[in-house]
Amino acid sequence: MRNSSFPVQGDGVIVTGAARGIGAATVANLVAQGIHVIAADSNGELLQETLKKIDPSGALTVAVTADVTSEAECQKIANAAAARGVRIKGLVNNAAVGAFNMSVEKTSYDEWQRIISINLTSIYLMSKYALPLIRSAGGGAVINISSIHAFATSTAVAPYAAAKGGVLALTRTMALDLAPDNIRVVSIHPGATNTAMLQDHADREGKTVAELGFPASDNAIGRIAEPEEVADVIAFALSRGASFITGSSITPDGGILAKF
Numbered sequence: 001m002r003n004s005s006f007p008v009q010g011d012g013v014i015v016t017g018a019a020r021g022i023g024a025a026t027v028a029n030l031v032a033q034g035i036h037v038i039a040a041d042s043n044g045e046l047l048q049e050t051l052k053k054i055d056p057s058g059a060l061t062v063a064v065t066a067d068v069t070s071e072a073e074c075q076k077i078a079n080a081a082a083a084r085g086v087r088i089k090g091l092v093n094n095a096a097v098g099a100f101n102m103s104v105e106k107t108s109y110d111e112w113q114r115i116i117s118i119n120l121t122s123i124y125l126m127s128k129y130a131l132p133l134i135r136s137a138g139g140g141a142v143i144n145i146s147s148i149h150a151f152a153t154s155t156a157v158a159p160y161a162a163a164k165g166g167v168l169a170l171t172r173t174m175a176l177d178l179a180p181d182n183i184r185v186v187s188i189h190p191g192a193t194n195t196a197m198l199q200d201h202a203d204r205e206g207k208t209v210a211e212l213g214f215p216a217s218d219n220a221i222g223r224i225a226e227p228e229e230v231a232d233v234i235a236f237a238l239s240r241g242a243s244f245i246t247g248s249s250i251t252p253d254g255g256i257l258a259k260f
């Protein structure tokens with residue numbers, strides 16, 4: 001018998017980092033299924049613009065301008081979700097920042113703490129305040145967006161890789177703690193994806209994405225992912241089809257980790 005650890009039409013899901021990229025594509029995917037989305041991002045202006053395009057009537061989305069490194073602002077997101085008046089059946093911890101040119105010695109302590117705070121601690125904080133809502137809805141799913149950097153990595157991404165590895169381990173322990181409450185916890189580990197995070201980095205370096213070290217030939221499929229392809233995986237991990245998946249990771253990487 002299947003559990004009820006997944007949202008269906010009319011239920012609500014919180015998505016962080018929803019203003020652009022993989023987060024925005026996830027909002028669009030969920031709205032197309034008739035799921036209410038509590039969409040949070042620190043860039044409130046861009047978030048409003050994005051939601052206007054995805055959900056012009058505003059019937060299925062609510063925008064919350066919030067920084068997920070702040071405990072009070074994570075509580076604000078959870079309060080907005082509770083106020084929506086629907087069953088909150090999911091949380092997608094997606095917000096993060098890229099961090100390049102950062103070996104241990106090149107990274108100041110302030111930078112280290114900032115990146116760990118956005119890319120790892122925020123998942124603890126946001127989950128802490130969203131879980132009571134999901135529990136009271138009879139269960140659901142928490143989807144943590146990590147990266148292939150949790151498994152294999154490259155030079156000069158010390159705080160990013162450390163945070164993403166932490167997300168993998170945090171996912172496992174959360175899954176064990178929350179299984180009795182019918183709450184599944186899954187990590188998603190995308191490979192290079194065509195979003196502003198990657199493009200901004202290429203622009204800063206004055207290089208193309210391929211010159212940055214993501215040549216099309218690097219993975220088996222021969223191109224980087226589109227954000228909608230990662231959003232499809234997130235939507236699957238949230239869904240009824242994933243009702244027996246918890247504590248594990250899904251890796252939409254085009255086959256890059258399969259190679260020597």
Ligand SMILES: NC(=O)c1ccc[n+]([C@@H]2O[C@H](COP(=O)([O-])OP(=O)(O)OC[C@H]3O[C@@H](n4cnc5c(N)ncnc54)[C@H](O)[C@@H]3O)[C@@H](O)[C@H]2O)c1
Binds near residue numbers: 042067069094148194
């Ligand atoms: N793009 C890639 O190649 C790639 C690969 C692997 C994993 N990922 C992961 O996927 C997720 C989404 O990445 P993306 O490429 O869509 O990034 P993106 O930079 O395009 O979007 C991230 C969003 O998060 C928001 N955000 C950042 N810090 C925040 C904070 N403190 N509080 C609230 N919102 C905040 C930003 O404003 C932005 O809208 C991230 O967890 C990222 O690490 C991305």
